[in-house]
Amino acid sequence: MSEQQQWWYNLRTQRVEQGLGDPNAERLGPYATREEAAGVIDRMRERNERFDAEDE
Numbered sequence: 001m002s003e004q005q006q007w008w009y010n011l012r013t014q015r016v017e018q019g020l021g022d023p024n025a026e027r028l029g030p031y032a033t034r035e036e037a038a039g040v041i042d043r044m045r046e047r048n049e050r051f052d053a054e055d056e
Contacts, residue, residue: 006030007037 004019008029012022016037021027031037 007032007034009037009040 006029007016007018008021008027008031009015010017010022010027012026016034017027018034028040029037031040
């Protein structure tokens with residue numbers, strides 16, 4: 001899959017984008033689908049909550 005076909009979540013703009021964009025240091029990804037990129041923040045939040053609960 002080429003970079004133009006990959007999806008990213010842009011941390012600066014808080015938007016999903018496809019292909020070339022901001023530097024990778026400002027993005028999460030790449031993801032295969034738009035939906036996967038759009039849900040990354042929710043998945044990160046859920047994972048962090050689970051880890052915090054395990055630490056307690």
